[in-house]
Amino acid sequence: RDGMAPNKRLTLAFVQEAGRILLGYKKRGFGCGRWNGFGGKVHDGETVHAGAVRELEEESALIAPKLDKVGVLMFEFLGDPQLMEVHVFTTKHYSGTPSESEEMRPKWYSLEEIPFKEMWPDDVYWFPLMLKGKHFYGYFTFKGMNDIVDYKLREVENI
Numbered sequence: 001r002d003g004m005a006p007n008k009r010l011t012l013a014f015v016q017e018a019g020r021i022l023l024g025y026k027k028r029g030f031g032c033g034r035w036n037g038f039g040g041k042v043h044d045g046e047t048v049h050a051g052a053v054r055e056l057e058e059e060s061a062l063i064a065p066k067l068d069k070v071g072v073l074m075f076e077f078l079g080d081p082q083l084m085e086v087h088v089f090t091t092k093h094y095s096g097t098p099s100e101s102e103e104m105r106p107k108w109y110s111l112e113e114i115p116f117k118e119m120w121p122d123d124v125y126w127f128p129l130m131l132k133g134k135h136f137y138g139y140f141t142f143k144g145m146n147d148i149v150d151y152k153l154r155e156v157e158n159i
């Protein structure tokens with residue numbers, strides 16, 4: 001990647017409960033048409049954790065202050081000098097009812113029926129680690145929005 005633009009810091013949060021996980025269908029913008037985690041940009045002066053809690057509430061109406069950090073994923077898109085640095089969180093503790101927002105339509109999926117074909121192609125690599133409660137670091141190189149041309153993924157003791 002040429003040019004050393006600062007990484008774009010983003011959050012990605014997942015809510016799980018007995019045997020199922022909440023995903024959001026992205027209705028517009030980046031990642032439109034895919035089931036995603038909930039998240040977005042970290043604001044200046046905000047911690048990554050606070051940004052994750054805020055974005056989850058904005059996109060799903062769920063309140064989950066006790067998000068656990070489970071991973072960091074770096075995304076390089078060939079031709080784009082800005083790396084995306086995505087901080088992944090999960091929780092089983094939340095309040096509220098999942099509600100559709102302008103950005104996202106929330107839906108519970110059983111862990112056996114996660115719609116990987118309608119998600120970002122990197123998810124199938126790291127979801128199993130997240131679902132097993134492991135911590136991970138990943139680096140995915142994309143060509144366009146659908147092709148992973150290179151990746152690294154490893155479990156880490158603490159993230």
Ligand SMILES: CSc1nc2ncnc(N)c2[nH]1
Pocket residue numbers: 012031035036037075084120122123
């Ligand atoms: C840019 S690559 C990417 N993978 C993702 N997986 C799940 N939710 C997202 N928002 C994701 N973005």
